[in-house]
Amino acid sequence: MWAYIARRVALTGLMLFGLVCVTFTVSNVAPSDPAALAAGPDATRDMVETIRREYGLDRPLHEQFVRYVSGVVRGDLGRSIVTTRPVVQDLARFFPATLELVLLSMTLGVALGVPLGMMSAVLKNRAPDHLARFVAVSLVALPAFWFGILLQLFFSIWLEWLPTSGRLDLATAPPPHVSGMLLLDSLIAGQGATFGQAFAHAMLPALVLSFPCLASILRVNRAEMIEVLSADYVTAARAHGVSRLRVICVHALRNAMLPTLAIIGLRWGWMLGSTVLVETVFDWPGIGLYAVSSAIAGDFKPVMGVTLLIGLNFMVVNLIVDLLYGVLDPRLRAGA
């Protein structure tokens, strides 16, 4: 097992290096002059050069690459030319907001997707199953950007139930910083009202982000449950008098969860990427919004930093998923 983990970690390092190469290349082939953009429309040529020198953009590309890679190894992702702050600082500031959103969305997706998938499988080809499949297909097809605005109109403007955007009411001071995730920090600080506000603000973006994930989990879980429920051991368990509920919720679900876990791992990465759209609609100050603002300004270091962070997250989560496979399936454990 430990050798397997070591191999996977080494592979993750290699993949990250590949990601650095790709993001660096893509960022630098785009026809743009970040220094000129940062200097502003009125800047003179020597003002642009001042910024170019300050950020090392006057150096040959290969030198910039070597500097960047050695910086990444030391945990330095460069400086944002727009915010003037180190990218690592900016990421530390914005990532907790994204993490909070993705965790909440994933929780919603799993908490709703798994039971609905089970229900669909058990009631296969009956009205609830048809309805669940119809909803699943619809949720996957909905464009997040459009759906977000629709939800805002309905829940915020018409019903006035939920806030339109942001993380807290405007004049509410955030709870003392511990994790940067307001839900968690407000609980730690014992600020119930702030927790309520933060939860209300997170509901709409989390819903939008969770729906495609919910739909995928529902479909995969349904398909697996149908297969598992027709397996011999399920029939044998029923014949031995094990209750139907226990067979479904314990024996069948445990085996059906393996592909669902894989989907969760894949969706985690997808969700982090999708925050770019959702955070823009809901003005959620996370790394998605940071990446968009930076890309618009031709500020590549933050874009590369965000890409790396998402890539790293994706790889780590998938590693965890692979390890959980072993926990859920003893055959894999033995194989490892």
Place this chain on the structure above:
Amino acid sequence: MAGTHIGRRGAMAAGLGAAGLAAGIGSSAAFELDGSRKILVYAGGQPVPVLDPHVRYDWSTRMIQQSVYDALAKYVNDPPQIVPWLAERWETNPDQTVWTFHLARNARFHNGDPVDAEAVRYSFERGLRLNKGVAWMLKDVLAPEAIAALDAHTVRFTLTRAMPSFLTYIPMWYIVNPKQVQANIANNDYGEGWMATNAAGSGPFRLRRFEPQSLIHMDAVADYWKGWPQGEHRRLSGVIYRVVREPATRRALVQRGEADLITEVPADDFDLLRDARGMKPEDHRGMTTFAITMNTTKGPTADINVRKAIAHAMDYDALMQIHNGAASLMTSPFPEQVPGHIAVPGIPRRNLDRARQFLAQSQYPNGGFELEYVHVQGLEDPRRIGLALLNALQPLNIRVNIVAQPWPTMVARGARAETAPDMVSVYVTPVTTDPDVIAGKYHTRAHGQFWGMHHLSDAQVTQWVEAARVETDAPKRNALYADIQRRVVDLQPEIFGMLANRRWIMRDYVRGFAYCPLRLTGEVDLHPLWIDTA
């Protein structure tokens, strides 16, 4: 703890109307309260990544800078005027090379330090040495060593040559507290790192919370040295600038009363909201010029007759329609509010016969070519203007390929004549009232800037711009600018478009809005605003 005594109060509630967008309009209104005082919430689409007044300015950044800092003078009113602010008065010598400013004696930074001549000297020196942001305005005529604090309340600037526009730049140079800046210097950065997210000013508001991607919360300074025009009893508790990127969300916020004031309102939304109950529109003639810049160095648009044909074929009515009438056609390359503006006779309007005549005189008498029109990705108005251009040029047998590109790509392409697109949509907002900032667009030094994507090289225009830049005799200077305007129209490096109105929607309880066209795009002077609940 901050915020514990703050709450939202629904001030009114009315029933929802019919279904659809109109249902929510004017349905409720609320404002933030801090004790008994109100907090004004302004929602705009542009973040404020850096607060340092010597490093960056754009409309949202400058609005916050203007609120937490003071300058020696300030732009107010329409047409714009420069009024004394930190400086009570100033004088200059006859050749306008030495400027002396006398400071107000009661001005105080937020931490209580006096705003003295040394602070002014340090601030200008810092701006020049950082060589960023505002530095371009004065760096050619002012050396850091040429700024002298004569006594605690008098500061003198000695310029290397006459610069009639000197005073017009002064309101853009904000004064920082040297003690606070110097206490936060790291690696000889003039405090740049610290100043990016902190303030060291003397303005009417002090920074309370700065979240660059989402909101800036400022508290009004109770004993602001310059006082409050609305009266101390009516002044706000503070202002929250909230970054809301989607126009639909901004509209939603003002409808719900979650924002008191919004900007960057699409024309159709503006028309819907302007007459709605509880809303108040502000609709003013702007100074931002819109032009379709043509590459004068390569391709068909290098031919002046092609450019003139295009300019005479353009559908100018469409420009007005796209803005639902909230714009005025340009009568010169200069906005009308700029001193020296003349309505240039013969500036092109749609005339297909003349367009065909010009095309017949060109190297492409029968058209038959395609031109690329580039606009910034995501901006709806320039895209629609591109469609109008496409229609307008069909009778000349000229095809138009409309291309949307990200702003950085567009600017990078336009920086070099070889890669600059045939036609580009360009908005330019002058930062001062001085005609030089507009005339400079047609100087050869503009090549490489986004407004110089025409790459026009005309020795006569360049010479006139240089001469006008240092001419201190106003009538002579205006005569030069008149020549420049006529000549530029004659050379037709651009289709001279329109000046779109500046527009805001606010709740009807907001008072004190004072328009000044010199402010950038959505920028608002927050100092005189207040909320009337009577």
